[in-house]
Amino acid sequence: MVKKIVGIIVGILVILMAMGCGRRDSAQQQRSVEKKELTYWCATNPQEVKLARELVDEWNRIHKDVPVKLQTLPASQSSEEALLAAIAGNTTPDICSNMWPGAMDEFISAGGLVRLDTFPDFWPYILERVSEDQLKTFQARDGGHYQIPWKTNPIMVFYNKRIFKKAGVKAPLETYSQFLDAAEKIVRDFDGDGQADYWMLYRDIKPIWWQRLFDYYPFYICASGGKTLFKGDKIDFDNDASVKVFQFFRTMYQKGYMPVAQFQGDQFLAGRLAAQISGPWLVAYIQKFAPEGFEYGIMPIPRPDDYKGPIYTYGDPKNISIFKTTKYPRQAWKFAQWLISRHADLRLLEICDQIPIRKNLLNDSTFAAYFKKKPQMTVFARQAPFTRGVDGVADLKEIFNAISQEYEASVIYGRRTAREAVKRAVKRVKVIREWNRQ
Numbered sequence: 547m548v549k550k551i552v553g554i555i556v557g558i559l560v561i562l563m564a565m566g567c568g569r570r571d572s573a574q575q576q577r578s579v580e581k582k583e584l585t586y587w588c589a590t591n592p593q594e595v596k597l598a599r600e601l602v603d604e605w606n607r608i609h610k611d612v613p614v615k616l617q618t619l620p621a622s623q624s625s626e627e628a629l630l631a632a633i634a635g636n637t638t639p640d641i642c643s644n645m646w647p648g649a650m651d652e653f654i655s656a657g658g659l660v661r662l663d664t665f666p667d668f669w670p671y672i673l674e675r676v677s678e679d680q681l682k683t684f685q686a687r688d689g690g691h692y693q694i695p696w697k698t699n700p701i702m703v704f705y706n707k708r709i710f711k712k713a714g715v716k717a718p719l720e721t722y723s724q725f726l727d728a729a730e731k732i733v734r735d736f737d738g739d740g741q742a743d744y745w746m747l748y749r750d751i752k753p754i755w756w757q758r759l760f761d762y763y764p765f766y767i768c769a770s771g772g773k774t775l776f777k778g779d780k781i782d783f784d785n786d787a788s789v790k791v792f793q794f795f796r797t798m799y800q801k802g803y804m805p806v807a808q809f810q811g812d813q814f815l816a817g818r819l820a821a822q823i824s825g826p827w828l829v830a831y832i833q834k835f836a837p838e839g840f841e842y843g844i845m846p847i848p849r850p851d852d853y854k855g856p857i858y859t860y861g862d863p864k865n866i867s868i869f870k871t872t873k874y875p876r877q878a879w880k881f882a883q884w885l886i887s888r889h890a891d892l893r894l895l896e897i898c899d900q901i902p903i904r905k906n907l908l909n910d911s912t913f914a915a916y917f918k919k920k921p922q923m924t925v926f927a928r929q930a931p932f933t934r935g936v937d938g939v940a941d942l943k944e945i946f947n948a949i950s951q952e953y954e955a956s957v958i959y960g961r962r963t964a965r966e967a968v969k970r971a972v973k974r975v976k977v978i979r980e981w982n983r984q
Contacts, residue, residue, distance in 0.1 A: 861933025
């Protein structure tokens with residue numbers, strides 16, 4: 547009897563020990579799963595949050611061994627500041643999809659990013675999606691690739707069809723002369739009240755650096771045949787293309803085709819502006835807020851009269867990077883591939899109305915239904931291969947600020963000639979770079 551009782555007790559102890567081991571194993575497995583979690587930061591606008599949440603949920607349903615935790619970028623004056631602060635504090639996520647190429651030099655210099663072309667399958671995967679020409683524009687100064695080209699928003703010219711028709715103007719306006727001639731016909735007093743009924747174009751006159759991304763910079767990229775401000779580490783905008791752009795906008799203000807004023811509200815949708823410089827996000831905005839009967843068209847950035855060649859513009863790109871703090875770079879790379887898959891690119895179009903940086907977008911059956919439903923977006927998809935980003939040099943915001951101040955003095959207030967202003971801008975940029983290197 548005693549032996550039987552002892553046997554029962556031993557049996558119970560064995561079962562309890564097994565259960566304990568099981569719980570420990572289970573806990574260890576749970577910790578293991580938690581350790582493999584990736585953190586993904588996306589932009590804060592509602593459309594991109596919706597897209598990111600959907601893609602993360604789909605990933606997590608399939609990849610339970612490497613789940614992804616979604617967070618929006620921390621609040622800050624800019625996403626670049628938030629990311630630099632995170633790099634300095636060693637609190638970066640594993641992956642982020644709101645990387646502005648203009649800040650890449652600072653991120654790389656701070657040692658914050660994984661060099662992506664060290665992954666064995668980087669080149670075949672990326673070149674299947676992006677042309678070599680476009681990929682080269684995102685290459686770092688050390689020759690490496692730290693960003694995955696994700697999306698672009700080609701800057702183009704929207705125009706009000708009713709105003710154009712009333713003035714007898716036919717679109718597209720391809721050259722500076724055509725644009726100025728159209729402005730002469732449009733900026734007139736049609737109703738006889740002593741005031742012009744329409745402005746040809748409006749730009750905010752405040753000399754803030756990012757304002758130049760919607761006037762001087764896309765026009766400079768166009769006028770120069772696809773150049774950016776730098777060639778390698780050398781200043782490359784001290785040329786006739788820059789002068790022509792300054793002179794074009796200077797003439798627009800001098801002749802009164804653009805107002806030296808600050809407007810409240812959307813004057814384009816209000817029918818007071820004949821044209822507006824913007825990106826594809828304006829299509830969804832117009833469809834949502836335009837008054838009934840509002841008709842618009844989209845045309846490329848106009849070029850100097852003597853320009854020959856492809857029509858380029860600024861692409862306002864945002865890309866994807868992996869941070870060096872990640873413990874799982876290979877898994878992060880796989881998740882990045884998921885974010886630029888055909889399925890994800892289709893959802894980027896459908897949810898955000900933004901253009902994936904992808905070859906043969908208009909010939910791919912995956913996207914055919916979307917472009918059939920939104921034919922206006924085909925204009926941007928066609929322009930997308932002919933876009934440029936910004937140089938990945940340090941101090942880019944200060945550089946654009948210097949250009950903005952000279953733009954204000956010459957273009958808006960006519961204090962100096964276009965050529966003088968460009969020379970002064972180049973000189974100021976040299977001083978900024980030399981000063982910050984000390």
